[in-house]
Amino acid sequence: MCILHFTASQIIDPEIEAYYRVHNTRNNVRTLHTHEYYEIHFVVKGTLKHLFADGKSHVLNVGGLLFIRPDDAHVCLSANEEECHYINIAYSLNTVFELFKFLGDGFQSKRLLDSKYPPIAHLTQEEKRQFLAKFEKIVTLAIHQTALIKTSLRALLIDILVNYYSAFHFNDEPQKPxxxxxxxxxxxxxxxxxxxxxxxxxxxxxxxxxxxxxxxxxxxxxxxxxxxxxxxxxxxxxxxxxxxxxxxxxxxxxxxxxxxxxxxxxxxxxxxxxxxxxxxxxx
CATH class of the missing domain: 1.10.10.60 (Homeodomain-like)
Incomplete structure (x- = not known):
């Protein structure tokens, strides 16, 4: 099985220690891959299918949020014939490590990192609106405002981690409605x-x-x-x-x-x- 590996130098902007784009399933990478950074995927249109190396898949509808770790071999596909659009934010290993350290032991980052598959969150209508508003605020910043973009992306990641990936979301099965x-x-x-x-x-x-x-x-x-x-x-x-x-x-x-x-x-x-x-x- 061929699995590509993307390095941080290929994707991460060193000035903001991150990467952010709106992707669609028509022109993204269509091969299983891992990477030297963390990713957040947030579905804004259509249905996104994450396929993993063992054949397991996760299907995310609009408002679905996925936290992808560096070693998660995956590929993003449309779950049907409709093109899917999703926000893809990548963070450097150092950024995520420092934020985990800042959040402290109460956050229980080990549970987030040790789960077999990337953890999923499903946002409510109001949470979707708030997430998009925060992302849109970032993309209205001038490209040269790298320090502010870096801070804003970090603030968004803290918001995601605390609000959607706190320890109680990782209790054992059965899955909570x-x-x-x-x-x-x-x-x-x-x-x-x-x-x-x-x-x-x-x-x-x-x-x-x-x-x-x-x-x-x-x-x-x-x-x-x-x-x-x-x-x-x-x-x-x-x-x-x-x-x-x-x-x-x-x-x-x-x-x-x-x-x-x-x-x-x-x-x-x-x-x-x-x-x-x-x-x-x-x-």
């Missing part, structure tokens, strides 16, 4: 998690029973325990990093029963909110 991942992400926003499970049901557009069953199946927790965890995490951060009163913090998080708040907090952290704050040395 897109609608459930969307709810999971949205419920991390304070405006949502303080509203409780009713907001989860609203966002999911599923029945309460179906949501609870799927959530427990995929995240090994009930929606209630998940939401309480978020609220308690937020409370602990406010106790440690603000001067708001304990009562104000609890009420702000919709803990209208202060005794219940104290009980849950002590169960989670082993001490009362007042002791926890004292231990954080907030004056």
């Amino acid at each position: 897109d609608w459930l991942l969307h709810v999971y992400d949205e419920m991390h926003k304070k405006e949502n998690f303080i509203l409780g499970s009713e907001r989860m049901v609203e966002l999911s557009e599923k029945s309460h029973h179906h949501l609870c069953r799927e959530f427990k199946k995929h995240f090994k927790a009930t929606p209630t325990s998940f939401l309480n965890q978020l609220r308690l995490n937020y409370a602990a951060n406010m106790l440690a990093n603000s001067f708001n009163s304990i009562t104000d913090i609890a009420l702000d998080l919709n803990f209208n029963n202060l005794s219940h708040f104290h009980h849950l907090f002590k169960k989670q952290y082993g001490v009362t909110p007042a002791v926890f704050r004292k231990e954080q040395k907030i004056r």
Whole structure:
């Protein structure tokens, strides 16, 4: 089997340590290949088929995002007769290494790098709009503004890694449904998690029973325990990093029963909110 190998010097612009283009399946490389850099593929039109050396393939529709590692032998084809257009952004090995180092151990980059096939993300309609807006902002920069282009491309990569390839997306099978991942992400926003499970049901557009069953199946927790965890995490951060009163913090998080708040907090952290704050040395 013939597998081509592209070096960084062939593709990467040394001034921005990256490469960015809008490709189509009519004129891209049609042979299995690896490369000396990382790639992001984002489908903007049609359906893209990534074929790998072992015959396995991934099919991405519009809004599909793929993170390709240097050793992933692959070729990009149209999944049907329609021409497919996709954004291709390549980053140097050094750029990705430095960003992984910056993100730290909490990002768990090893899981991203060790997965058998390139990790896929499916963006919502709003996420597609935001991604395209950020990319279009980059391509409106003057070509000679290399420092700004370099920074903007790095900022986009951090956004992609943090928002779409965080550790929770790589839990073991079964694969989480897109609608459930969307709810999971949205419920991390304070405006949502303080509203409780009713907001989860609203966002999911599923029945309460179906949501609870799927959530427990995929995240090994009930929606209630998940939401309480978020609220308690937020409370602990406010106790440690603000001067708001304990009562104000609890009420702000919709803990209208202060005794219940104290009980849950002590169960989670082993001490009362007042002791926890004292231990954080907030004056």
